[in-house]
Amino acid sequence: METGAFIEYYERNSCSSQWLEFNRGMALELSAGLPPEDLRQLFFRVGQRFAQALPNPPCATLDELQEQFNARWNGIHWGFTVLSEDAEGVAIAHACSPIAAAFGPATTNWSVGFFEGVYQAWFDAQHMPAELRVQALQPDAEAGPRIDLRLKKALP
Amino acid sequence: METGAFIEYYERNSCSSQWLEFNRGMALELSAGLPPEDLRQLFFRVGQRFAQALPNPPCATLDELQEQFNARWNGIHWGFTVLSEDAEGVAIAHACSPIAAAFGPATTNWSVGFFEGVYQAWFDAQHMPAELRVQALQPDAEAGPRIDLRLKKALP
Amino acid sequence: METGAFIEYYERNSCSSQWLEFNRGMALELSAGLPPEDLRQLFFRVGQRFAQALPNPPCATLDELQEQFNARWNGIHWGFTVLSEDAEGVAIAHACSPIAAAFGPATTNWSVGFFEGVYQAWFDAQHMPAELRVQALQPDAEAGPRIDLRLKKALP
Amino acid sequence: METGAFIEYYERNSCSSQWLEFNRGMALELSAGLPPEDLRQLFFRVGQRFAQALPNPPCATLDELQEQFNARWNGIHWGFTVLSEDAEGVAIAHACSPIAAAFGPATTNWSVGFFEGVYQAWFDAQHMPAELRVQALQPDAEAGPRIDLRLKKALP
Numbered sequence: 059m060e061t062g063a064f065i066e067y068y069e070r071n072s073c074s075s076q077w078l079e080f081n082r083g084m085a086l087e088l089s090a091g092l093p094p095e096d097l098r099q100l101f102f103r104v105g106q107r108f109a110q111a112l113p114n115p116p117c118a119t120l121d122e123l124q125e126q127f128n129a130r131w132n133g134i135h136w137g138f139t140v141l142s143e144d145a146e147g148v149a150i151a152h153a154c155s156p157i158a159a160a161f162g163p164a165t166t167n168w169s170v171g172f173f174e175g176v177y178q179a180w181f182d183a184q185h186m187p188a189e190l191r192v193q194a195l196q197p198d199a200e201a202g203p204r205i206d207l208r209l210k211k212a213l214p
Numbered sequence: 215m216e217t218g219a220f221i222e223y224y225e226r227n228s229c230s231s232q233w234l235e236f237n238r239g240m241a242l243e244l245s246a247g248l249p250p251e252d253l254r255q256l257f258f259r260v261g262q263r264f265a266q267a268l269p270n271p272p273c274a275t276l277d278e279l280q281e282q283f284n285a286r287w288n289g290i291h292w293g294f295t296v297l298s299e300d301a302e303g304v305a306i307a308h309a310c311s312p313i314a315a316a317f318g319p320a321t322t323n324w325s326v327g328f329f330e331g332v333y334q335a336w337f338d339a340q341h342m343p344a345e346l347r348v349q350a351l352q353p354d355a356e357a358g359p360r361i362d363l364r365l366k367k368a369l370p
Numbered sequence: 371m372e373t374g375a376f377i378e379y380y381e382r383n384s385c386s387s388q389w390l391e392f393n394r395g396m397a398l399e400l401s402a403g404l405p406p407e408d409l410r411q412l413f414f415r416v417g418q419r420f421a422q423a424l425p426n427p428p429c430a431t432l433d434e435l436q437e438q439f440n441a442r443w444n445g446i447h448w449g450f451t452v453l454s455e456d457a458e459g460v461a462i463a464h465a466c467s468p469i470a471a472a473f474g475p476a477t478t479n480w481s482v483g484f485f486e487g488v489y490q491a492w493f494d495a496q497h498m499p500a501e502l503r504v505q506a507l508q509p510d511a512e513a514g515p516r517i518d519l520r521l522k523k524a525l526p
Numbered sequence: 527m528e529t530g531a532f533i534e535y536y537e538r539n540s541c542s543s544q545w546l547e548f549n550r551g552m553a554l555e556l557s558a559g560l561p562p563e564d565l566r567q568l569f570f571r572v573g574q575r576f577a578q579a580l581p582n583p584p585c586a587t588l589d590e591l592q593e594q595f596n597a598r599w600n601g602i603h604w605g606f607t608v609l610s611e612d613a614e615g616v617a618i619a620h621a622c623s624p625i626a627a628a629f630g631p632a633t634t635n636w637s638v639g640f641f642e643g644v645y646q647a648w649f650d651a652q653h654m655p656a657e658l659r660v661q662a663l664q665p666d667a668e669a670g671p672r673i674d675l676r677l678k679k680a681l682p
Contacts, residue, residue, distance in 0.1 A: 059608055059619050059621060059672060061529055061533065061670060063621065064533055064536070064621055064622055064670055064671055064672075065529065065532055065533065065536070067605065067606055067621065067622050068532075068533070068536035068540075068622060071600075071603060072536075073232070074230040074232045074233060075289070075290045075291075076229070076230045076233070076290050076291045076292065076312060077230060077232070077233045077237075078290075079263075079264045079267045079268055079290070080260065080264055080328075081233075082263070082267065083259075083260040083261070083262075083263030083264045083267065084260050086263055087256060087259050087260050087263065091256075100243060100247075103239075103243050104236065104239040104240050104243050105239070106239075107235075107238070107239030107242055107243065108235045108236055108239045111235045111238065111239065112235055132539075133231070133445075134231045134232050134234075134235070135231075135232045135539060136232065137535065138535055140527055151527050153527060153531065153532055153535065154532055154535050154536060156232060172236075202529060202532055203532055204527060204532075215452055215463050215465060215516060217373055217377065217514060219465065220377055220380070220465055220466055220514055220515055220516075221373065221376055221377060221380070223449065223450055223465065223466050224376075224377070224380035224384075224466060227444075227447060228380075288383075289601070291383060293379065294379055296371055307371050309371060309375065309376055309379065310376055310379050310380060358373060358376055359376055360371060360376075385544070386542040386544045386545060387601070387602045387603075388541070388542045388545070388602050388603045388604065388624060389542060389544070389545045389549075390602075391575075391576045391579045391580055391602070392572065392576055392640075393545075394575070394579065395571075395572040395573070395574075395575030395576045395579065396572050398575055399568060399571050399572050399575065403568075412555060412559075415551075415555050416548065416551040416552050416555050417551070418551075419547075419550070419551030419554055419555065420547045420548055420551045423547045423550065423551065424547055445543070446543045446544050446546075446547070447543075447544045448544065468544060484548075
């Protein structure tokens with residue numbers, strides 16, 4: 059029994075059974091009716107609403123912000139985030155979320171809009187410069203149950 | 215402390231915290247973008263998908279059917295149903311579902327489409343005459359955490 | 371469909387399915403091995419540990435205390451409490467807890483020790499006079515999913 | 527972010543928050559009152575009760591048995607098991623259970639009695655030769671969230 063088997067089990071069971079088939083059905087209907095770019099924008103706006111419903115107190119450092127974000131996520135079993143600063147901006151690694159289990163692996167390219175919306179709204183509420191944009195990176199098939207995003211200056 | 219206080223507590227907490235704010239945000243976005251009749255049809259189709267994902271074995275009586283339906287609902291904490299036959303068709307009373315808590319009380323007029331879709335697909339799969347239609351009744355504000363639907367002949 | 375049917379459904383499903391059969395088995399084994407009075411004391415001490423793990427900030431009024439208690443209970447789906455002061459002390463009404471579902475209705479006379487332990491430790495931590503004792507009242511079969519306790523001066 | 531971080535997160539959150547602090551308190555009280563060997567026997571008997579409450583249909587092969595065991599475990603979020611036969615008996619690897627999170631890592635030497643009781647009762651109900659005994663192996667600190675047991679002939 060390998061490490062991969064543990065992660066596969068945990069990830070497959072990460073979405074509350076109350077909403078699993080509902081969410082799967084919703085994903086299929088939304089996919090049938092709207093192009094991926096529209097779905098990504100819908101999920102972005104849902105993410106913004108989510109962020110407004112679960113606000114953070116003002117934070118002075120990136121470490122504090124990470125702690126507050128994780129308090130929000132942890133209380134509702136949505137995994138955890140690791141923030142790290144570099145020359146270009148802030149790398150956001152969000153692990154162990156139920157989103158792939160909930161909507162199905164084929165939806166990752168638009169369901170990720172939810173996290174873009176949440177983190178954008180949470181960073182905006184901390185009074186970041188308005189030109190900073192949160193954007194998901196291309197999914198990395200080897201990354202395990204992890205979504206990578208970046209906060210950086212939007213291209214003009 | 216009155217009976218109503220117990221029910222209010224239970225109903226308010228009936229939606230998994232993992233999906234409460236997500237669902238609330240989704241309901242707000244969907245409401246902002248589509249008229250109620252379209253939302254009801256979307257939820258109807260989501261209900262059909264849900265029903266296909268959680269099928270019932272063939273049943274010979276209404277009692278058996280009720281038992282099977284409740285095995286599906288109970289496994290995922292979606293309340294329970296009581297079926298009763300009368301001259302006009304079958305009355306379906308679905309109690310204690312998380313749907314009002316999940317999407318908000320203002321959405322009842324379209325979120326009920328989900329139950330119409332589920333029961334329609336489940337009855338269809340039992341080879342009911344094709345002209346039978348499941349339709350939600352007007353919500354009864356005094357009914358408590360209960361949704362009433364009817365299976366009956368569609369008007370021509 | 372009557373109000374009682376809603377409450378019965380909700381109460382029967384109030385214990386997490388992960389621990390339902392484990393807890394039922396534990397209750398049977400404990401009952402087979404120890405007299406009720408010892409079990410009540412065991413549950414009292416478990417309640418004290420629980421209270422220490424989930425402490426409240428200092429509160430100035432009974433209303434604040436009720437709010438803090440409910441923040442603790444609500445976060446883990448253990449129902450809610452209503453505190454009210456009268457000539458003899460404080461009446462504590464705890465509703466909608468999963469304890470009867472978890473351990474079985476026959477255990478109420480000793481499982482209630484858990485709540486005595488929790489509330490005793492929580493009131494002690496608020497620097498109440500040391501002679502005040504929390505004690506469960508005789509269960510009232512008509513009370514619904516509710517346990518009544520009192521904080522009052524212990525008999526000398 | 528390493529694979530280990532995913533597993534650590536998942537394992538830490540594997541016990542329902544409703545019972546986490548209750549179980550932790552119970553483990554502390556039981557440890558304070560009884561020696562490990564008695565606790566292991568108590569948990570063995572709780573496991574037997576659990577197995578009787580969640581019985582399996584008769585199975586003809588080890589693969590069928592594994593499938594049935596996993597249907598029981600999966601329905602209540604207790605992880606999964608892999609059974610494999612060898613010259614000496616049957617190796618049972620149970621992964622991703624909430625038991626270490628629930629009772630604390632220090633309790634593994636006696637809480638494992640629960641799994642001994644469950645598997646013993648489940649194998650007995652399949653009419654195995656009476657001299658076969660389920661016994662946990664020494665915990666392997668490198669094994670991750672996994673408990674290893676063996677079904678083999680008891681020493682005379």
